[in-house]
Amino acid sequence: xxxxxxxxxxxxxxxxxxxxxxxxxxxxxxxxxxxxxxxxxxxxxxxxxxxxxxxxxxxxxxxxxxxxxxxxxxxxxxxxxxxxxxxxxxxxxxxxxxxxxxxxxxxxxxxxxxxxxxxxxxxxxxxxxxxxxxxxxxxxxxxxxxxxxxxxxxxxxxxxxxxxxxxxxxxxxxxxxxxxxxxxxxxxxxxxxxxxxxxxxxxxxxxxxxxxxxxxxxxxxxxxxxxxxxxxxxxxxxxxxxxxxxxxxxxxxxxxxxxxxxxxxxxxxxxxxxxxxxxxxxxxxxxxxxxxxxxxxxxxxxxxxxxxxxxxxxxxxxxxxxxxxxxxxxxxxxxxxxxxxxxxxxxxxxxxxxxxxxxxxxxxxxxxxxxxxxxxxxxxxxxxxxxxxxxxxxxxxxxxxxxxxxxxxxxxxxxxxxxxxxxxxxxxxxxxxxxxxxxxxxxxxxxxxxxxxxxxxxx
Amino acid sequence: xxxxxxxxxxxxxxxxxxxxxxxxxxxxxxxxxxxxxxxxxxxxxxxxxxxxxxxxxxxxxxxxxxxxxxxxxxxxxxxxxxxxxxxxxxxxxxxxx
Numbered sequence: 001x002x003x004x005x006x007x008x009x010x011x012x013x014x015x016x017x018x019x020x021x022x023x024x025x026x027x028x029x030x031x032x033x034x035x036x037x038x039x040x041x042x043x044x045x046x047x048x049x050x051x052x053x054x055x056x057x058x059x060x061x062x063x064x065x066x067x068x069x070x071x072x073x074x075x076x077x078x079x080x081x082x083x084x085x086x087x088x089x090x091x092x093x094x095x096x097x098x099x100x101x102x103x104x105x106x107x108x109x110x111x112x113x114x115x116x117x118x119x120x121x122x123x124x125x126x127x128x129x130x131x132x133x134x135x136x137x138x139x140x141x142x143x144x145x146x147x148x149x150x151x152x153x154x155x156x157x158x159x160x161x162x163x164x165x166x167x168x169x170x171x172x173x174x175x176x177x178x179x180x181x182x183x184x185x186x187x188x189x190x191x192x193x194x195x196x197x198x199x200x201x202x203x204x205x206x207x208x209x210x211x212x213x214x215x216x217x218x219x220x221x222x223x224x225x226x227x228x229x230x231x232x233x234x235x236x237x238x239x240x241x242x243x244x245x246x247x248x249x250x251x252x253x254x255x256x257x258x259x260x261x262x263x264x265x266x267x268x269x270x271x272x273x274x275x276x277x278x279x280x281x282x283x284x285x286x287x288x289x290x291x292x293x294x295x296x297x298x299x300x301x302x303x304x305x306x307x308x309x310x311x312x313x314x315x316x317x318x319x320x321x322x323x324x325x326x327x328x329x330x331x332x333x334x335x336x337x338x339x340x341x342x343x344x345x346x347x348x349x350x351x352x353x354x355x356x357x358x359x360x361x362x363x364x365x366x367x368x369x370x371x372x373x374x375x376x377x378x379x380x381x382x383x384x385x386x387x388x389x390x391x392x393x394x395x396x397x398x399x400x401x402x403x404x405x406x407x408x409x410x411x412x413x414x415x416x417x418x419x420x421x422x423x424x425x426x427x428x429x430x431x432x433x434x435x436x437x438x439x440x441x442x443x444x445x446x447x448x449x450x451x452x453x454x455x456x457x458x459x
Numbered sequence: 460x461x462x463x464x465x466x467x468x469x470x471x472x473x474x475x476x477x478x479x480x481x482x483x484x485x486x487x488x489x490x491x492x493x494x495x496x497x498x499x500x501x502x503x504x505x506x507x508x509x510x511x512x513x514x515x516x517x518x519x520x521x522x523x524x525x526x527x528x529x530x531x532x533x534x535x536x537x538x539x540x541x542x543x544x545x546x547x548x549x550x551x552x553x554x555x556x
Contacts, residue, residue: 034544040552041527104556125548143547160529160544173533180530182505184471185555230555239503243534248502254465273555274471276505276526278533 003149004028004121006327007141008156009128009163011038013313014299015156016111016120018320020056023119025328030148031112031120032141034127034157039108043277044313045183045223045234047073047099047206048107052314056321057114061097065106067227068204070099072197076209076261083261094203101204101225101232128157131166137293137337138167151336154296154323156316159278161301169289169297175239176368177284177361179219179307181277182250183234186269190229196265197226208310214259215252216245219368222256223310224265230272231265233257236307238281238368281307282361287354291326291341298323304353306360308367315353322347417454422446468507472524480549484542485522485531491539492518499534527551 008019011033019031035041047070053060071093077084093099116122132140132147140149141163155163159178164170190201197205209222222235235253242249256262284303290296298304299316306315326344330336348354425442485508492498493516500509500518505528508521527550532542544550 034547036548036552039556040554041550043553043556105553108556127544127547160532160542162544175533178530178533180503180505180528239530239533242503243497243499246497246499246502250468250471250505250507257465271466271471271474273474273553274526275475275553275556276528276530278528278530 002147003140004030005150005331006030006152006154007032007148007150008154009141010155010157010299010301011035011112011115011122011124012042012108012156012158012299012316013111014301014304014316014320014323015154016108016115016320017052017056017317018154018156018298018323019120020111020115020118021321021324022327023115025324026119027327027331029120030150031115031122032126032128032143033112033122033124036125037109038112038122038124039105042104042108043181043183043275044104045181045232045236045277046310046312047101047204047225049099049311049314051098052317052321056317063110064100065102065110067101067103068199069093069097069202070101070204070206070225071097072199072203072205073099074205074207076207078209078211078214078259078261080213080259083259099206101206101227103227128162131163131295133167138163138295152294152296152327152330154298154320154327155301156297156299156320158300159280161297163295164285164297164301167292167295169292169295170285170301173284175243176365177281177303178239179236179279179281180239180242180249181234181236181279182253183232183275183277184253185227185272185275186231186233186266187272188229188231188266188269193226193229193231199226209256211256215247215255217241217247217252219364220252224262231269233262233266238364239278241368279307279312280305281364282357282359287345287348290348291338291344293338293341294336296323296326296341296344304348304357306356308360308363309356311356315356318351319348319353322351322353418447418450421450468505472506475524475526476552476554477523477525478549478552479523480545482546483522484545484550485520485525486541487518487520488537488539488541489517491537495537495539497536499536500531500540503530503534505530525551 005028006022008015008031011031019029022029072089075086112122126143128141128143130142131138138153140147155161157163204226206225211220217237219238219241224233235256237249280300280303290302298319304315304319305312325347329343330340333340422443426439429438501511506524506526508524510519512519529542531540
């Protein structure tokens, strides 16, 4: 009978972070991964923020498998026929990078190698099929016929968490607590990317795309970011909404690709890889179900992702580190029951993760519900007003045959009319000795009446 | 990609590397699908692995082309789809991610 102190199931960011932190403290840890190498099952659709990684591996910059250093983060509001963009370029990040684009296949494998160096025992190609439960306490895992025992099992095995389900911490799934994501990695020469996105070698950008009027979905967002010689384009939608409206998300990706804005950026690109992933949408598990007797859930298994802010990997890594702290406590007390495991919540609270996840959940519901319909209407209305002004000013320049009196009036007279109308009245008020306030009042009245009239005249 | 024909899902799936297991990781209870009215699996699957065969009046599915998102498992309201990850070492292998 093999027994170790800790088994971590899943060598993604949260599992590896947990195992790494445990191994640093000299705790015997086995990391199980169902892929042949870590990272080959994983998909991410945002840039990788290094805010948490730098606490675990301070010198990560030496050999991190980076595609581009992200310096520009844009927000795009996209309608069916128009685009408004906020370009946010932070030059500070050129020398002090905070975010990178990277491929998960390389990033996760790199991270796992770091963990192995720290003393973690990685066993890949092993899918945990069941848990061994003794008197209400998780005491190990089953991999097919084989059994492996441990004091504590950490479930970091993603959305369809076997650890969570078999231990009874997760007992239901509901479509309203997850997002479906479809992503394409598109080949595009490095030089072309630099030209189209206005970048230089090694410098990348990420564009968060909010859409309105593009399709029937309330919650539909997209990200576009640059790798060295490819771009990644991902779309997201809530599963409950796709179900309710019977929409194929991968068809919506094609709709987005046909939009002139996206089309200009990814023209002539060829498909390198097609990917899909399901991610928990802010707090799918209640906080009291994040821990049990001899078991902890972290990362996507515990739903610790902030899909609104796009903070997946750092949040998951942080939850893994907090799980490691909890296990340290448990080892020092020699108690692996629920009572000690409850410290996990305390640690999560110190990082504000739970509050963050809660906020993300609230925002997501708002997006998917009525509130976003209003928001979407609002954005569309704002775009309409903008477009109207733009178009009317164009018309004014290009136009057109007004009658002579209107032409003279528009070119010369229009700004003086309120004054001309007003001054005799002001003189009369002065002569009659009426209060000075009246002068101001009449002035305003004349102006507003005049502008209303003019508006109706010009249309 | 205006002017050029968009790739179909089948063509897109050619870019994905998958090591196929002999044993299926998806099983479907066929009788429940017949009674199902909305059949969300037909449009939720990102690889379009589920198709409805009108002639046989049955759900046909293809576990080999699974991207392992597991959306079908969540969306099936009848609990007719029994989906789990393929056994260790098999299934999809993303080269980039």
